[in-house]
Amino acid sequence: MPGTQIETHWVPGSFELPQAALALARTRRYAGIVGVGVVIRGETPHFDFVAGEAARGLSSVALTTGVPVSFGVITALTEAQAWERAGGSVGHRGEEAARAALELAVWKRELRSRTRGTSRRRD
Secondary structure, rough: OOOOOOOOOHHHHHHEEEEEEEEEHHHOOOOEEEEEEEEEOOOOOOOHHHHHHHHHHHHHHHHHHOEEEEEEEEEOHHHHHHHEEEEEEOHHHHHHHHHHHHHHHHHHHHHHHHHOOOOOOOO
């Protein structure tokens, strides 16, 4: 998109993504937010908790603030799989998530402009 500005904000890990996304969304400065990270399965159930809470938290931010927030967290069994999903032969999860956030932001803007032009009829 012409004129698109992108900012990058680093957080300690994928579990912290929802907290950062909420802080950013509350500023009302962003058309969309993309949570990008990676969680690699280890030998403990830690993977399931972190990935699940990151997904749930990012979804909650979007639903409570109205700001489009997309999930760009790679969940993989190995580091090699993670690299394949971060621009390798399997695709680029961060790019896909960014595209989704932009598309939803545009859709919401179009929806707002269409609904502004119509008056609400009460029966």
